Amino acid sequence: MRFLPATLLLCACAQFPELDSTQTPGVADAPYPRLVPIETLLVSDPPRATPEMRAGVLARAEALRARAALLVGPVVDAQTQSRMESGVPETE
Template identity: 60%
Template sequence: MRAPAFLLALCLGVSGCTQFPELDATATPGVAAAPYPDLLPIDALLRGAPARATPDLRAGVSARAAALRARAARLQEPVIDPRTRARMARGIAPR
C-alpha cells in the first residue's frame, strides 16, 4: 500500500520539475515597458465605433458559415440508409 503512494508522489514530484518553453522571447519588443491600458466603463466601450470588417474577413466568415450550414444539413440526413433499415426491420428469422 505504501509503494503506490510513494510512486504517485515521486511521479508528481518529477513532473513538477519540467522545463517550460521560454515565453519571454515571444513577447513583442517594448511590451515589458508599455504602460497598462486604461480601465474604461462598459458604457464607454459600447458607445465606441462599431468594428468594421474588411471584405476579406467577410468573405472568410461567409465561407465558414456556408461550410457549417452544409455540415449541419449533412448531419440532418438519416444515419442508416434505407436498405439497411429495411433489413433491420425484417429482423432475424427464428429457425
Template identity: 55%
Template sequence: MRLSPSLLLLALVGCTQFPELDAARTPGVETMPFPALLPLDGLLEGPEPRATPEMRAGIEGRVAGLRARAARLQGPVVPASDRARMAQGIAWPY
C-alpha cells in the first residue's frame, strides 16, 4: 500500500506542461555546424587580458553610478513625517 502515494505523485509529475523549446531556437540553427572543441591548455596559456583606457573610463562611470545609487539607498525607507504619523497609531472604532 506504500506504493500507491508514490504512483500518484509520479502520475501528477507526468502531467506537467513543458515549454516549447523548439520555438525559442534561432532560425537556421539546425543547419549550423557544431562548435569546435579546443584544448583547455591552449586557452589558459594565452596572454593575460589588459584593460584599455576606454574600458577603464566605462567601468569608472559605472562605479560612480553605483556609488551614487548606494548613497541614495542609505537614507531611511520611511520619511520622518510618515514615521511620526505611524507612531501615533490608529484609533479603534470601538
C-alpha cells in the first residue's frame, strides 16, 4: 500500500505521442494569442467547422466504430469456457 502513491506518480509522467503528433506544424513557435475582454468573445459569431473538418471527424468516428465492433463478442472462446465450467479436478 505504501508504493501506490509512487506508482501513481510514475504513471503521471507518461508521454502521449499520439497527442504530440496531432500538433499543427509551427504551433510551438507561434506567439501567444492576444488577450481580449470576454465581452468581445461573447458577441462574436461562433466558429464554424469547414466541410473538410467535418469529413475528417466523421471518418475518425467511423474508424472508431469499426474498431469497437471488432471488440464485441465473447471474451472467452467456447473450448476454454467448457474447460472452466468442468472445474478443477480434486486431488487427495
